[in-house]
Amino acid sequence: SRSTFKLFLRNQTTSVNLRNKAGKSALWYSVEKKSSAVVRRLLKHPDIEIDLSHCERQTVLWLAVFHQNRELVALLLSKGANPNAADQDxxxxxxxxxxxxxxxxxxxxxxxxxxxxxxxxxxxxxxxxxxxxxxxxxxxxxxxxxxxxxxxxxxxxxxxxxxxxxxxxxxxxxxxxxxxxxxxxxxxxxxxxxxxxxxxxxxxxxxxxxxxxxxxxxxxLNCQDIHGNTPLWWAASRHHDDVTKRLLSEDDVDVNVVGGGGRYDRPSTSLHHAVRRLDTVVLRWLLAVPSLDPNICASFQSPLCLAIREGHTAVLRLLLTHKDIQINAQHPGGDAPLCLTTENGNVDVVKLLVAQGSRLKINQLNRIDEETAVSVAIRNASLHILHILLQHLDINLNQHNRWGETALLIGVREGNIEGVKRLLQDPRPIYSLGIPAEIAKSRKKNVIEKLIRDRIEHNSRRGYYRDQTASI
The missing domain is CATH 1.25.40.20 (Ankyrin repeat-containing domain)
Incomplete structure (x- = not known):
């Protein structure tokens, strides 16, 4: 009651800042009840602590703001309440x-x-x-x-x-x-x-x-957080395309930052995000930035290798239009793009790469067995891919892997009749045909042996190159 409240204020032995077990004072309850008259009376008391910490270290000014009480906020600020008094959070x-x-x-x-x-x-x-x-x-x-x-x-x-x-x-x-x-x-x-x-x-x-x-x-614009992420990196990773476009409109934007150093993120660039999302619109925006480096390796793969690994032909087609793209780059711990896509058996991607002509190193070796894409196709019995690879003008059918085997020898060992047949149909020279013929004979692969013998006979009859079977 009002009379009780007056007695409380006049009592010299009772502290006006007394708080109950809930950590709340009379001033707190007055603000909570939005009783501006009581608040004014309390603020006139000489011992009142206007910034007294209540439950969770919150002040009465915070409470007035929380309830959006304009009158009490203005009153408390005018009485010297601290606008910067932080609570426990x-x-x-x-x-x-x-x-x-x-x-x-x-x-x-x-x-x-x-x-x-x-x-x-x-x-x-x-x-x-x-x-x-x-x-x-x-x-x-x-x-x-x-x-x-x-x-x-x-x-x-x-x-x-x-x-x-x-x-x-x-x-x-x-x-x-x-x-x-x-x-x-x-x-x-x-x-x-x-x-x-x-x-x-x-x-x-x-x-x-x-x-x-x-x-x-x-x-x-290019400030990096503790994980190396810029605003552009975040916008691209979270699919905020309109924000990405706005950030890219700034001349000084750095599109080559490798972010993703957090606990749950993989190292990547904004270009990696666009490739992973199959977002050809954002990809075009990024490729149009003059300072873009499309070959940055993050998480042991470049954007090109990522597109190849995922089989994204539309994205790959766009990446291949960039003048600085390195289609033969072999990154640490990974194979060259052509060997990678041949191993994955992606026919459409192989077509796109072979269509690059002399720009593509068709005879590049993979990392583990040092095999060409042709050898990989033979080993995996990928006849369609083999046919596409053989359309490249610079193909070398006599390239050895680290074990000294050519693509033909691998086909004989694997018993790949169709693959051996397709290799032997190619007009380009294949040396030392006698060796795979004898290996096929020793393994009782009669069909393959006959195919090789027929090619040897054909070469001898046409005089393309010297038959080396006599040296065996």
Whole structure:
């Protein structure tokens, strides 16, 4: 009752800041009940602690912001309540106002900062002071530049996020716009994962916020977080195509960053993402960037090898149009593209590669057995692929693998009658036919032996090249 409340205030032995077992004081309950008259009476008490920590270290100003009570927020700010007092989760009343994204509440804070003196403006919440000092001493490019002597709109939460990070992550355009109007705001502030507000907006796919931040400054366009990821990397990996296009429109954008160093991510570039997603639209955008390196190897594979491994012919066709693509590149721990696709048995991809003509090293060896694609096709009994490979003008049918075997010898050993027959039908010279003939005879592969003997006889009759069976 009102009379009881008056007695409580007049009682000199009772603390006005007394909290119950729930950690709440009379001032807290008054704000919670939105009783502005009682709040005013309590604030007149000489011993009142306006920034008293209640349950979860929250202050009454945070509670007023949470309930979006404009009258009480204005009253508490006018009585000196700390807008940067963080709770146990690092959320201050100011950050809570940005989360709620109510302009009438945020304007109260901004007006408050504009009206108070320099000394008060430099005050920071004790929970964030140490973190702010550490960030201020960080000399890394793009580091969080919070100065204790400036306006404290860059106070951070327990994850190092500023008030600008939060609305950027949620796509609150008006909140970001209001914050960017503050001269002291740092658009390149880094949280504990080294992510800027631009990272947050790109990760969420918020095009309008990304555009707004880039128009303010693109100095942090290529800033990498602790896993090496840029805003472009995040936008491409999360399928935010409109954001990807906007970031690519910046002249200084770095499209060759290898990110994905996190626990659950594989190292990759933005080009890897487009290839993996079969996104030919984004792929065209990336290929049009003059500074693009299409041959960057990440996770032991280039974008070309990734497209080949997955059998993405539409994507592969686009990649092959790039003037700098290396179609013969053999990366550490992997085979050359032609050997890889032959091993996988992808006929359409083999066709695309063979169609490159002299640009393709048709006789390139794989990593383990040092075999050509022709030898791999024979070993795997891939007759259709073998037929395609033999259409290349530079094919060498006498290339040996690390065991000294030619493609014909492998066909004899595997008993691949159709493969041996197709090799022998090719008009190009095959040397030392006597050896595979004798091996076929010793293994009682009569059909294969007859095919080879017929080719030897045909060569002798036509005089193409010297029969070497006499040396056996």
């Amino acid at each position: 690092g959320i201050s009343p100011w950050i809570e106002a940005c989360i709620k994204n109510k302009n009438v509440i945020k304007d109260l804070f901004l007006d408050h900062w504009n009206s108070i003196g320099p000394k008060l403006k430099s005050e920071t919440c004790t929970g964030n002071a140490e973190m702010i000092r550490d960030a201020a001493n960080n000399d890394d490019p793009g580091a969080l530049r919070v100065q204790l002597g400036g306006e404290n709109v860059d106070a951070v939460d327990h994850q190092g996020r500023t008030a600008l990070h939060l609305p950027a992550a949620h796509g609150n355009f008006s909140a970001v716009e209001s914050l960017l109007c503050q001269r002291s705001i740092d658009p390149g502030a880094l949280d504990q994962r080294n992510r800027t507000p631009l990272h947050a907006a790109a990760m969420g796919g918020h095009l309008a916020v990304v555009d707004l931040l880039l128009r303010r400054t693109n100095a942090f």
